[in-house]
Structure formats: C-alpha cells, structure tokens
Amino acid sequence: MATKYVYFFGEGKADGRAELKNLLGGKGANIAEMTNLGIPVPPGFTITTEVCTYYYEKNCSYPAELKAQVDEAMARLEQIMGRRFGDKETPLLVSVRSGAASSMPGMMDTVLNLGLNDETVEAVARQTGDERFAYDCYRRFVAMYGDVVLGLKPESKDDVDPFDAILEEMRKHRGVEFDNQLPASDLKDLVERYKLLIRGRKGVVFPQDPHEQLWGAISAVFGSWNNPRAVAYRELNNIPADMGTAVNVQTMVFGNMGNDCGTGVAFTRNPATGENVFYGEYLINAQGEDVVAGTRTPQPINQIQKTDDTVVSLEESMPEIYEQLDKIRLTLDRHYRDMQDIEFTIERGKLWMLQTRAGKRTGFASFKIAVDMVRQGILTKEEALMRVQPEQLNQLLRPTFDPKAKEDAEKNRTFLAKGLNAGPGAATGRAVFNAPDAEEWAKRGDRVILVRIETSPEDIRGMHASQGILTARGGMTSHAALVGRQMGKVCVVGCNALEIDYPKRQMLVGDRVIREGDWLSLDGTTGEVFMGQIPTRPSEILRVLIEKSLPPDQSEVYQDYVSLLSWADEFRRLGVWTNADQPNQAEEALAFGAEGIGLTRTEHMFFEGNRINAVREMILSDKREGREKALAKLLPMQREDFKGLFRVMQQRPVTIRTLDPPLHEFLPQDEKDIKKLAEEMGVSYERVASKIESLHELNPMLGHRGCRLGIVFPEITAMQARAILEAACEVKKEGLSVHPEVMIPLVGHVGELKNQKQVVDTIAKEVMKDYGVTVEYRVGTMIEVPRGALTADRIAEVAEFFSFGTNDLTQTVYGISRDDAGKFLFDYIDAKIWEHDPFERLDQLGVGSLMEIAVQKGRGARPDLKIGICGEHGGEPTSVEFCHRLGLDYVSCSPYRVPVARLAAAQAAIREKKSR
C-alpha cells in the first residue's frame, strides 16, 4: 500500500485525530479531532510532516504519490463545497498554513485566499455582491503570495515591506487613514501595481493558475521550516530539526462579509485566574488579523465580562451563535481535558471553528484549573499534578502589588531600575543603607527596604527586620538572594543601575537621588524597583498558613492549595526537608510540610544579640585556653538555639552543621569598627588589625573553613557538639523525642571526618553520662568538594549520612566562584555555552555525574546510607527530579520552597512510573 501523505477532514469525519500530532502537526491534528467531534470546521486536508522530511532529504522534491493524493483531496473538497478550484462561476478559495508538532508561533508562513485570479475575483465579486471585498481579498493574496512564495522581501532590515509601501502611497494619495476607506477601483489598481512590482523585482509573472499557486504555497510552507528565524527558534526551544512541519490546506471562510459575520478568539476558562468561565473577545465584520491589529476595540463574548454598557457582547448580538460556541467550549474543554485557546469565524450567520490548542496561562490559573478539573472528574490527581509547574506554586505565596496601582506607578514614571528577581513578591518600605539602621527603624515601627551594594552574614538581623532587600551586585545565589529566599523576603539583587553611596546614605539612579527614608517599592517577582509606595495585597495562603489571620475554611485558594499538595504527598517518594536556623523558620517550614531539617547553619546564630563579641574574642585568642573561655560564653546560647529547634521539630530529624565559614567573616573590616572592637575587647588597635590581616585569604572559598576549622581548633567543634547534645538531653527530659544529626562540612578525606567524629563522640558520651540520658544521634558529612564524592566509599565507612552541598560542589566542579561569576556569566549564556546558570539549576552532566559516583560508592560501602541534598538546588524542580532519579532519600530547601519541592518530587515519581 502506498504511504498516506494526505489526511482529509470534512463533513463530520476526518482521517486524522489529535494523537497524530507528530504526523499532522498540532493545528492539523486538532482540526481533525474537532471535525470528528462534529464541530463545524471548514473542510480541507493536511499534508503530513513526513513529506517535509522527504522534501529535505530528497533535495526539495516530493514523493511520487503526493500529487495524486493532493488532487484526490482537492476533488473531494470541491465536491463537498460545491465549488471548483479556479472555477469562473463558483470558485473554491483555500488557505495554506504550516503547522508543526510543537507550536512555533509566527515563525513560519501562511498564504490566505489562494485560488483567486483575474477571473475568479470577478466571480467572488458577483457571488458576494461586494466588489470591494473581492478585490481586497485579491490584493491581500497577491501581496502575501509575492512575499511568502516568491520571496519578495524588504531589501534591507530598515526598509518597509514593498507591498505596504505601495498601499501607503495609495492611502496618502487618497488622503485616507485606513485601508477599508479605499474604494474597489483603487484596490483593483493595487492588484495591478503589486503584479508589476513582482514582475519588476522577481522577474516572474504572478501565476493565474490556482494549481500552480497551490504547489507554490505548499513548497513555500515546507521551505519556511528552515528559514533562519525558525531554525533559531527551534535551537532555542530544543525542538529537533528533523520533526518537520505539516501543511494545512483548508477552505477559506470570511468573517468580513458583513454584519452577520465576525471573528474571535477565546479561552475555555479564564487564563489569568483559572476560573471556570468562558472568556474571550470578538469583532463583528472582521478578519482574524483585525482582532490582533488593534485598530478596532474587540468586544467581550459574554455578559460576565462586560465592564461597561457601551460594548455589545456576542451573547447579546448573536445569542444563538454564542450558545453554540459555549457548547463547543464545554465539549473541547472536557474532551481535551485542559483549558483551550480557540479561534472562530462567523460567516454569514454560520459558526466555523479554525483552531483549538492548549491555552497559555498564569501560574495561578494553571494551579486553579488543575485542581478544579480533578473536582470536576476531568483529570486524575496524577494528571493534575503534572499540569502545574512547581515554580508556579510560589506565585501563590507572595504578596503582590495591586496591578492597577502598579500600572499607575508606571504611568507616573516612578519606575527606577530592574534587577534580578531573587525573592518573589511585593514590598514597600523606606530606604536604609545599612543593617543596624534597618533594625533601628523597624524597631520604632518603620517599614524599611534594606539597600546594600551586597550583603554579608553581618547584615542578617537587618535583613530580617526589612520588608525587602535590594542589592546592586550579586546573582541569584548571592548571599542576599540565598538568605532573602530562606527568610521569605522580597528581594531584588544585582541591580547594576544603583550607585550606592554609604557615607552619604543615598543612592543615584541615573539623575535621580534616593535618600535614606525615601519610599521604595520592590516587585520581587519581576525584579522591578519603583520610587514611592505601591499598595500591596497579602497572599491569602500565607494569611491562613503562617499569619493564621484567616480561617482555613474561608479561603478557597488555601483549600485548593492544600488539596494539590496532599495529592503530591500521595505520589512522591523523596522526603522534603528544610534549611532552617531558627525555631520560627522551622515552624514556617513545618506549616509548608517539611519533614525534617536538612541544614542548620550554626554560624547564622553567631550574629544574634551580643554573641558576636564572644565569637570575636574566640577568634582573637592566640591560645587554646583563651578560645575555650570565649567558647564557654557561647555554649549556653547555642544550647538554647538547639533546644528551640528540637522542641519545634520533635520526632523529626534536625541536621546541624558545625561551623563552616572562614573566621574573617566574623571580624569587622573598616577602621572605625576595628577600633570599636579593640576598645570593647581591651586590646590594642594594632593587635586586632594584625589578626584580621593574618586571617586574610587569597581565595577564602578554598581556604581555612569547613571542617578545616574544627581540625585546627577542635575546641570549636567540641563546644558545638556539647551544645547540641546538652540541648537534646534537656529536651528529651521534657518528654519530647529528639533526633539530632551532626553534619561535618567540607570533608574531602575520610581522615577529616574521623577526626571530627571522634571529637563529637567523645563529648556525646560525656554529656549523656552527665545527664543520665541516651540520645540517638548520628554523625555524617556534607559532600561538597569533588574529593568527597570521589572517595565516598571510604568516607561512608565513617559517615552515617551524606548531604550534598551542591552550591560548593558546583563551585568546585566548575572551578568557578559564584561571587565572581558575574564577570562572565552573561557572556556564557549569550554565547550559549551554558543553557542555564549551574548555580540555579543543578548541572546533571557534570556535578550530577559526580553525585552519582558518590551515591554508588557510598551505598556500596554502607547500603543503608541516608543521602540528601541541602544546596539551593534542593528546591529547584529539575534538580529535585534528578535527586529522585539518583535515589536520594530527601531534598532540603528553604521553608518557602518546601511546597515547590513536594510537587516536583511527586512529578518525578509520576514521570518515572510512566516511563516504566
């Protein structure tokens, strides 16, 4: 049997169906599907993508069987329509459109009104009784054909389209503004001038034979698959080049033949909010392009959407058509089990559907539709879970600017600059330029935005006190971004346009000055920065979940949210833990569904209250005795920290990392602060300055930090181990269950872990004996330098768990400091060397393959080794999926990313199930 290259559709029956998307393209497959559903679609046929592949493989020729199949389909079309192609009385007009399996909007070419020539145009004029309409169609066809098929393009980028130039001249000549003000005679004239232009510029005569026109158009559409724009688009979107496009040849229908005609676009549900209401707009007596062009204002399709009485909805103007359309809407929505984006045309009182496809939507809508469709019995839970992008969940949590107010702000030119959208949400507050001020202002009741060149651990309390954080430097994983996200703060980073002047407590943005106390508004979802206050709306879900100011049963979105996440929990295998340093963070994470703490950064606790003084005293002591004295002051404070965490987390594991950052991060850097410190400590300025100097490192990221601190200063690890174990014993005595896990950072050699584990075990024994309490604790390690992964078998002989620190692991695997990557990151993305910032999305090929080695070697040595991840990637969906495939036990992420990780984990499990 000969290969079938042409799929017909018409009279309620189509050769194709939706599943044949790869063969028929998205448009062709959906037209076939609609036809089979009994929905009125202008009849026609689709030439398959296999022809496209053949066309490119065989030097732009066609399969031998194609012509006969096209001829047969045309004959059938003529028979159905009672019209003939090129007939001088009742001519058939068709459109020729491309349609690939993956949508490539606007990338490829279309020819409309094909079949018109000097004779058929007269027949159309006669039949419609509208010469102007007929010649308008003809002149549009000649221009489109000249452009698409004959390649008559502007001669340079700066030129206007040559056909438009002639039209423009005509309009000027007539002194009219719009095309539709030109009389039929002018349009006739235009056709002739277009033909002359084609002959003059391309040396060919515009073909009068409709079959020649048809094959010319088919070839042009196939040819457009490889036009530079299309190639670039495919590369950008990872669409394979050998997929090919289909060609759809379809009877023309016209929405512009009078007031019983029209055209419109609609969504089967609200694409912004997800509400289950019909949503769309239409124009009477118009063609599709008129809706888009915006020369006339489209009208709403139904009463619900009417905002004022001057407009007329389709429901009012054509109630029967609207009723028919609404039925089709329900049919398609349920049939496709997804919100559809549809196009329709009404030709002399008859409704025709031209297109249906899944509609684009906001994160909010995506979530709402998925949940509703489960409730409606349209989708299974599994399917609904796959419909929501995990990142979209975060949009539900953020306070947002009132859209109207933001629009006004833009109008009032209060927009200042744009940075990276590191912490979604909206915040307004008064600008302050250092962390102590932020705290002070906040204490007296001011809402502040902390503005810094970049932030450091010293700024943490100030960041906490602020509504939002704005930095001039740093990327998506800078200190500000990382800590901001963990705190759930609105955060815009790397906003290069800011020229911050600390001494003057002000910043310049272009010629505008923002002084301390001036109001700023940050849109962390878009990265925009505005002067002044823009009112915000709080997130409903947070009001229920965190603030507890709204009862759960009063929030529909909260109910939906909880439902979706509980479905996710039914399917996921990965545990979802959180990174939290404070009891209140842990509480928030629990509210979001965290099942444990995967990372407590003890150093963040060092900046609480007056502790930093004891920390500095410890660092400045040259002898062990001095350090131990200072550490003894920290012990009770750290113990209280841990007790707080244990009480919140109870039976859940709490993973506490021993001190990690280089010591110089705890010391002041500028002269004034050093002087102050020296006075406080009662030592000379020179002494403090020289100690700071001696702690200076060329590459602190690769310097004296992590377990290297604990090895040189075992008394630090000892103090922290004591604080953890004493806290555990005390909380256990309160009758609660405790599960501390002590995590040693930056281990590259099993000897490092052995050394530190011994310190912990010795102290643990002592403490448990003193308290007469037994606490089950584990000692494990971060895997965050390549050697840790490469020698994981040895390390697993000592480690009771692994946790991948993929921030540092990415830095060392790439040999790139994320703090310094800004100098070339953009060049790398521009040059397409990297597809993504590896600090944002886990690099599976490089970092991932090292993780795989670590998992294999680690579990080889200790089969029940618990393995997790606590880098920022733990809350990023593609990375979570990778962790699932790798067989990790859990991911740990900042509290606000817990829901994202829960959904991503469920999706990973569902995807795995499907692929089996």
Next chain:
Amino acid sequence: MATKYVYFFGEGKADGRAELKNLLGGKGANIAEMTNLGIPVPPGFTITTEVCTYYYEKNCSYPAELKAQVDEAMARLEQIMGRRFGDKETPLLVSVRSGAASSMPGMMDTVLNLGLNDETVEAVARQTGDERFAYDCYRRFVAMYGDVVLGLKPESKDDVDPFDAILEEMRKHRGVEFDNQLPASDLKDLVERYKLLIRGRKGVVFPQDPHEQLWGAISAVFGSWNNPRAVAYRELNNIPADMGTAVNVQTMVFGNMGNDCGTGVAFTRNPATGENVFYGEYLINAQGEDVVAGTRTPQPINQIQKTDDTVVSLEESMPEIYEQLDKIRLTLDRHYRDMQDIEFTIERGKLWMLQTRAGKRTGFASFKIAVDMVRQGILTKEEALMRVQPEQLNQLLRPTFDPKAKEDAEKNRTFLAKGLNAGPGAATGRAVFNAPDAEEWAKRGDRVILVRIETSPEDIRGMHASQGILTARGGMTSHAALVGRQMGKVCVVGCNALEIDYPKRQMLVGDRVIREGDWLSLDGTTGEVFMGQIPTRPSEILRVLIEKSLPPDQSEVYQDYVSLLSWADEFRRLGVWTNADQPNQAEEALAFGAEGIGLTRTEHMFFEGNRINAVREMILSDKREGREKALAKLLPMQREDFKGLFRVMQQRPVTIRTLDPPLHEFLPQDEKDIKKLAEEMGVSYERVASKIESLHELNPMLGHRGCRLGIVFPEITAMQARAILEAACEVKKEGLSVHPEVMIPLVGHVGELKNQKQVVDTIAKEVMKDYGVTVEYRVGTMIEVPRGALTADRIAEVAEFFSFGTNDLTQTVYGISRDDAGKFLFDYIDAKIWEHDPFERLDQLGVGSLMEIAVQKGRGARPDLKIGICGEHGGEPTSVEFCHRLGLDYVSCSPYRVPVARLAAAQAAIREKKSR
C-alpha cells in the same frame, strides 16, 4: 609434620636463607645466608616470626612444639661449641636479639651474655683468666636482664636508669671516670647491688637458671614487638603490625678479651660517594657498643682511609684478619648484589661476622653504585635503574655548599632560620627586597638573594636575576617554588621566622636584623638560611651539560649520569616533555632529554621588556577597539617568542597555552605604581584605580581567568593564535619543521572549547592563506577543573589532545587554595589526615580517580586522543608512575626535573613488567 619454628645455623650450614626474611627476620635470614656462604658466623638459631604471631594471637603463649625444638637447637649448639648451658666448667653464653623483616633500628630489645650466673661467672673468669672481664659481663647482663626482661625502668621520663645510677655512685665513690677503671671486686659488688635493686623494686629474685633466663629473654623480645615505641615506628613507616619479629639466639663472641680482640662496622663501598672501596672503622679490645658510644675514637680499617699517621688501620694491626675481612666484603657485595653494611668481632685472633644488610647511602652513592655494578656485571640495567631513587638524581645537579664551610658557619652561629626546601642547591648573595632592585644590582654585577613575603608574576625578571629566592610565606607549590624550580633557582620558601619590612628594606629574624645588601646563604637542599657567604661547589654535570665549560670525557660522573639515563630511555614508555616559556629554558630541557614542550605559559612572556605597558593598556581599554590596538603592539613580540621556541624545538611538539591568569595580576597594586601607570597611559589616577578595583575578585582562583578571558575577550585569543601561527609559518619558511599545539586552559564545558577553537581555526586559516604555508597544528585543552574530567567524552569530540593541569585540579578536587593551605596544612600532616601534601605528590585516590574517568571517557570518544600532564606533579616520581599506569602519553615538567621523570618513567615500566 610438625611446623618448623626453629632454624639452626652453624658449622657452615644453615636451615634458613636470605629469601626467608619474612619468616626469619632480616638479621636471622642474613646470618643464615652468611653461614651457608661459609663465612664465619657464631652459631645459633632463629625462632620464626610465626611464633610471634602465635604469641599475640594466643594470649602470650607458645606453640606446643616450640620447647622441644628450642631444646634440640640448644643441644646442637652445645655440641658444636663443646660447651654446655649453665655448665660450671665450660659454660655456653648466648645473645638473644630481635630481628624483624623490616629494619626497626633501636626499637626492640636485646639481651647479651645470657647464661651467666653466680657459678658460670666464675668458670668464665677461670677460663679467660680475667676475673674483671667475667664480672663486667655479668653485671652488664644483670642490668640488661633487669631492664629488658623484668621491666625495671626509670620511674619517670626525667629519671636516669636505676642501674646506671648505682654505677655512677660507684664511680664517684672510687673517684674514677670510666667503668673500665673499676676493679673486679667493685664489679662483683655491683652485681649484688643490682640483684638487690631488682628484688626491692620488682619483688623477684634474679634467676640463676639459664633456661629460665633464656625463656624470659625470648618472651621479652616478643613482647617488645608491641612496645609503644615500636608501634609508633611501624605506624610511621607503614609496617604491618601482624608481621611479627623473629628471635635470634646466638653464641656470644667477645671483642673485649684483650689486644688480639676487637670489633668494627664497615661498608662494602663508600656510602657517601659510592666509590668501590672498602670503608669502615674498628676498635681493638672493645665491644660493639664501644664503637657507637664514642668514648674511644675508632680507627680506619684500611690504609686508604688513613688521614694521619697517629692512627693504626686494621690492615696494619691485623693484616691477616683484614685480608679475610676484605674477601668477605667482596663475597657479600657480589653475593647480595648491593653495598652491604656489616658488623664483625675479632675474638682472640678469630674473625666472626655478626650482621650484614643493605647499607644506607647518599643519593650520589646510590647512583654511583648502581652504575658501577652494571659495569662490573653484577646488576642488569633494569636492576640498576630500580636502585636509584629518581629524586636523588637532582642532588647531582645542584651546586652545594662546601660541607666544611657549612659546618664552620653552624659553629659561628650564623644560622638564621629554616624554611621549605623548594629549590635544591646552594646559593649566596646579597639580600634585596624587591624585584627591580634584584635586576639593578645584578646588572651592576652583584650576586643577589631576592627576599620577598611572597612572589608574584611581576617578580619574574627579578627572580631570574637572583642567585636564590627566599620567601616568608607560601608552600612547595607557591609561585616562588614553582617558578624557582622551573628556572633551576635555589629556593627556600615559607620561612615563617622572617619578618620582612619592605619600606625599611630589611628583615628581622628573632633579634637579628638583615639589611639590604647584607650577605645571605641559602641551602635549598635543606631549607636552611645563613647570614654571610658560604663558599659553594658547582655541579660537574651542569658544567658539562649546560655551561659546557667542562668537556664530557673529563667528567666521570657525567658519563655515569648519561649512561643511567640512556638505560632509562630503553625501558620507559612515557614521553618526557618540559614546561618552558623561553628558548633558553627549552635548550636546557633538551640537554636534559626533553622530547617536547608540554606547557608554555604565554603570560610569563607578558612581563618581558616593556610589554607590560601594552598589556596594561589592553586591560584598561573599555572597548574592543582599544584592546585590539594594544594587542596589536604585543603581536610582533609574542610572534618572536614563539619563533624562538620553534627554532629550538624543531620537529618536537610545542604546546602553547592561551592566556590564563586573571587580568588583575598584570596591574600594579600600590598607590605609587598606580599613579605612575596612570601618567604613562595618560589617563586619570581615579580611572586606573577604579578599573583595578572593578577587577578585584573574592576568589581569583575561581574567577575570571583561563578560557573565560578568551570567551569574554576573543581578541586576546585571536592575537595569540595569530602570533603562534605566523611564527610557525615563518619558521617553516626557514626550512625547519614546526608542530604547534594550542592549548585552551580551564575548560569545564565543551562549549568553551568549541568557542575558543573556532577563534583559533579562523585565524589559522587566514594566516596560512596569507603566508601560503600549511602548518599542522592541533587544538586541545587542559583538564584542570573536575567538570572537564567528568565530561571528557564531550570535550574529546572537539579536543585533539588533553593535558592534565593537576595543580588546579588538585585545588578544585580538594576545594583548597594552595596559597591559603598554609593555615592548616601542617595540622593535617600532624594529625595524619594526609600522608603527603597533595600539591607535591599526586593524590591518586581522589584526583587520580578523576583523571582515570577523564582518560576512559576521553579515549572512549576519541581512541587516539593524546593525553599528557603538565602540572608540577609531572616531575614527581610517584605521580609519574601513576601517569604511566593510567596510560598517558607523556609527562611534562620543569627542565631540571626532566631526568627525574625519565628515570621514574623507566621504573614504572619495569615495575609493571615485573608485576605481570
């Protein structure tokens, strides 16, 4: 058959032999071997190491068969000697000594004169006619037995030996200085006092039964295997704890029975120079311990060694004994096929050999003996190659201090401090504290030592002008050490005791001040620093090979050196290339046998002459045009550099790395220099300062460097590619063969290499067309970040060769900056977390396993992929061996390490052959 636990030796026949070292220990096996060779050895027997193992496994008990076997051996001994153990007329005395397979000098215990008691001592007195002698033996035995067997030790570390205390008291009482001035009666008295001490302190009676004495001694020797000193020694030297020691029971012979007696130690060749002459010393009428104790000055064994006429050689005093000894010396030297360290005793005119073992020697001797033994037909070339440690070859190349002069310096207290011995050799010069001064002083003829806190690329010309380099900071792979070694400079780094004051141009070491211009002497072989000038001796080999001031046929050591290395070349499979930036370095490397250049660091060339100005102009330009203008000035200079290298290397490959270091390394750091630069460039001080500030990086090691520079500034790569290809074309036109290989640094993603290769290929095409010359060139990459190794399959699709940059790879695999490692390196070595500094010796387990992945993946994608190593490890023997096993094509190292690598590569090949 019962297990044989006791191996007898005596009457020219032994149960054991040298090969049974693991069973009999080194001493026992060699005694057996000597016995079988017909060499006079006091008869006895060895209890095997299996008994030791049994002893520890079975709770300090012995195999049932042991007693019968020992009794049988004792009986046989009595029969041979015609004496009986404990006999009141002709008593047999024995020594009981430990002897493990691996030598553990001084770690375990020995008991001499065993068999003496209150009765046998009288028999000995009668038989020798020397009561004093008999009681001296007895009192020594009682003390030794009390100490070793009964555990009568000093009560605290600070106490003297309690037996010595009694002896001391006796000497004081008698008013004599030496033991041998005490009469027999005093010695008798001492025996009684010793016995009382034992009874008082240990509550036991000194045993009179020789068999009880014997078993007590045997148990004590086995027990000493696990004494704390021995355990610590084994841990330090990686000797397995379950090897056990043997026990040697041997008839006593005495060198202290009169003037026809004596004892001595000797080497079969000169252990310092390797010369094939008998070398040793002896004492008339003395025991072994007297030679060591140094109370009497030993005499040379032969005439050759006589330095003055007051001494009497053994050759003179006992010509027959000497002749016999010399024969034994030749027998052993040839039989063992190695220089032997021997011990002998002459008892009443009869020569007894007590011990033979391989002798310790200097590097020089080791080399000389190996070569000589091949010439003598004793060793094969393969064996000789295995006898020389590759590192020892370097000792042959270095100028050295005249040992006498250095000794004087030590006496005169001119020793200042000790640092790390980074560049072996000896150098004297006047202290200067910056590089420009070094150049200036050198220009006017002064020899200088450049003293810096640490060096940077800017110091290169100053380093070159110096005799030696001394730094206060930095490790074995710091800039100073690395460049110093490459230049062949004497270099001491990380000398923490120096307090350098640049502004005052002086340094403090303790309370001593060294000012600019003061003389310093550096011993780079030991790391010692002296004030003043110590005269040096130039290396003969260098005078032949590099200076060409000595004809080859006039230097025996040169002939030997060339022979050994030519033998190495016969066996090795690995190529040995060199890292060289200058034609003269390349020439030196060729003289040392380099077969190619594996790494030319183009940035080193940027500091030549006035080039740095153009480099700075390039860096300071904000626009591409400005950079290109500056680069155009550098082009002809770089081209000349490469022409020089190509002319020297000709048909050999020359691998040139594109620009690698971060740009800020080329800019001045202090205000004065910045001002000067700003003036020179005609721009404002602020402009230059702010540019320098903007180039500042938190972690420059992980920052904007390597190919990241070429990707952001492709014009730099383009200039360098042009310089390389133009140079190649011009040299090829001169009729020479050229093989440039362009190496892209720091590649972690194949996209980086693709990007840079395209720049190189485009320029190459252009240049070859312009010159009308075709040059075969390759483009490859460094593998120096983990991601490069992990994705080597992808990278190999583009790379034509790989070169492991193990310096950076070690930094990234460990997550450790070598510049900052000083803060914890020593703690790591002390805590035995690391066995070696991984920057010195390639970490095979971690870094190595990553290299293995890269080799497998790289060759998987491109089977003929050429792979080398150009990190500092390329000249380190264990690392070279690893590279051989990994199947690399070549190692590349600094010129002076080429011979080391040649030998190490040969050894790797020989070892591999053996293990098959």
